[in-house]
Amino acid sequence: MNITQILLGSTAALLLVALILSYGSMKSGEEEDGRKHSATELMQENARLQAEITRLRTGQQLPGTVADVQKPDSMSQEKLREIEERNRLLQEQIAAEKKKREQAEAETLAMTERQSGKLNKEERRAKIIAQAMLMAQVKEVAEQDGIYVIVIDVKMRERVQIGTELAIRRGTGIIGRLTVSQVDDGGNYFADPLPGSFPGGSVDVKIGDELIVPPY
Known part of the structure; x- marks a missing residue:
């Protein structure tokens, strides 16, 4: 094997390594871009859920304005999992707050109906007494x-x-x-x-x- 063949072989090997590294870097970048996109959507959803929780707790008719979330510069898999966990907890809080509100509304309705029934009964009694x-x-x-x-x-x-x-x-x-x-x-x-x-x-x-x- 002459020197030319050796050089050609070395060059080919270096090109192959560079190609592999380039592909790995590109794939890693694509994965992080995907995480950034998912994280942005989740953070926007978390902000909306937090506004809804505040609305339910304060009795407002409409939730407050939710500002747009900026796409993060970087996003690790661990950080994305934290955001996903936050989203899960917020959804559980939403369900709990809605249940509490439904129970409170049901109790208020029942009380109103009882008061209305009592008032109607008293009105009927007063009318009977007056007309006796x-x-x-x-x-x-x-x-x-x-x-x-x-x-x-x-x-x-x-x-x-x-x-x-x-x-x-x-x-x-x-x-x-x-x-x-x-x-x-x-x-x-x-x-x-x-x-x-x-x-x-x-x-x-x-x-x-x-x-x-x-x-x-």
Whole structure:
């Protein structure tokens, strides 16, 4: 083998090594470019997820503006994995916040429905009380040592007799109850306060109070 052949062989070997190194470098660069692209998309998504979490926690209707993320100058495989893990955690937080918000909305709706039902029931009761037929009216009230003498003017005698229980109506509310206890020879009706029927505990009966059949 002469010197020319040796030189040609060496040159070919060097060219092959250079080609291999060039290919490896090009492939490595392509892989990093791919990581940069993936990282940019993930970081943009992470910023959007963080804005959504803030919106859910503060009760805003729309999320805040999310600025565009700049493509990183370099991106290692380890750094990309960190960004991917961050994305996973943010998605879990989003799911948890949405669940909390749905539960809170469901509780609020249930409470509103209960309040609405209660209000409707109270309105119906007030209407029934206001429209109830007048059975009698308090004519006289006397009290001594906790003993009451109450004379009532009965309007519907056929429906009021000894033992009849009547509710005291003021406006659209009931403030207590009386029980007809006696009818004298002169046709005067007497009533006694029904213990425990007065919300404040103290008997509250006034001349002119209207008496009706107790509502349900």
